[in-house]
Amino acid sequence: SKGQWEVDPAELILGEEVGSGQFGLVLQGRWRERRVAVKMVREGAMSEEEFKEEARVMTMLSHCKLVQLYGVCTQHSPMCLVFELMEQGCLSDYLRARRGRMSQDTLLGMCLDVSEGMAYLESNNFIHRDLAARNCLVSCNNVVKVSDFGMTRFVLDDQYTSSQGSKFPIKWSSPEVIKYCKFSSKSDVWSFGVFMWEVYTEGRLPYENRSNGEVVEALNAGLRLLKPRQAPEAVHLLMEWCWKEVGGKDLPGSHLCEWGCVWVGRV
Ligand code: ADP
Numbered sequence: 570s571k572g573q574w575e576v577d578p579a580e581l582i583l584g585e586e587v588g589s590g591q592f593g594l595v596l597q598g599r600w601r602e603r604r605v606a607v608k609m610v611r612e613g614a615m616s617e618e619e620f621k622e623e624a625r626v627m628t629m630l631s632h633c634k635l636v637q638l639y640g641v642c643t644q645h646s647p648m649c650l651v652f653e654l655m656e657q658g659c660l661s662d663y664l665r666a667r668r669g670r671m672s673q674d675t676l677l678g679m680c681l682d683v684s685e686g687m688a689y690l691e692s693n694n695f696i697h698r699d700l701a702a703r704n705c706l707v708s709c710n711n712v713v714k715v716s717d718f719g720m721t722r723f724v725l726d727d728q729y730t731s732s733q734g735s736k737f738p739i740k741w742s743s744p745e746v747i748k749y750c751k752f753s754s755k756s757d758v759w760s761f762g763v764f765m766w767e768v769y770t771e772g773r774l775p776y777e778n779r780s781n782g783e784v785v786e787a788l789n790a791g792l793r794l795l796k797p798r799q800a801p802e803a804v805h806l807l808m809e810w811c812w813k814e815v816g817g818k819d820l821p822g823s824h825l826c827e828w829g830c831v832w833v834g835r836v
Contacts, residue, residue: 574628580600588659632686634689673801762808
């Protein structure tokens, strides 16, 4: 049976390419008077049956700081995913292109936008699993929104999904994710700390000159990313909070921080 999340290919107009990622090409397009971004899923890149089950849940997640999934076109081959169009592309490129020209208010505003999107995900018991500046997108009004939430679960590429793999985002991962693949909203908070670091360094790569193995070693030794020059003390304190380890009983190596204290707007 067709759900409301099924997009009729007759209503979908495809346009120019705007990017490409793990799943394949992303085109801009139109769907029911809306400008959309369409992910054309490459053959063999996604576990499609599992994704279709989850698509219903994901289309129901709706918040002004999340990139909306409008629906999925499963009749089309390859399958395609229809999202809200974010005219200014991914945040990591946006930051690098504007180095030295962004105010403190702008940087803090980006962190606040993303913390709101993430707080909404947590309130819906939804774990992002891959929060990073590259997975946030910028709208025509310079609003930053969280994208690609939960999508790594459907990637068919061991290099990306195994914590041993070369494409696994170790540098954004909490110790319990690296050690036990224990994903939670708390591991999203860890990633949010690294995200804030990316914002305040205007798009630098975390632990730039270290290999994944060296990063794991440094974290185990208690080392953390350093305060970006532009980050106020209060923001740096928040980052450090995100990167706390407490030896909880039920969650080995969990950290202290919940979204309640990562409310950047209150700094
Ligand atoms: P994947 O999930 O396949 O890895 P990404 O989400 O990384 O793909 O998207 C690849 C690129 O396509 C992004 O870096 C961005 O430039 C562009 N893109 C993705 N989604 C959108 C969107 N909703 N609006 C505008 N551009 C997008």
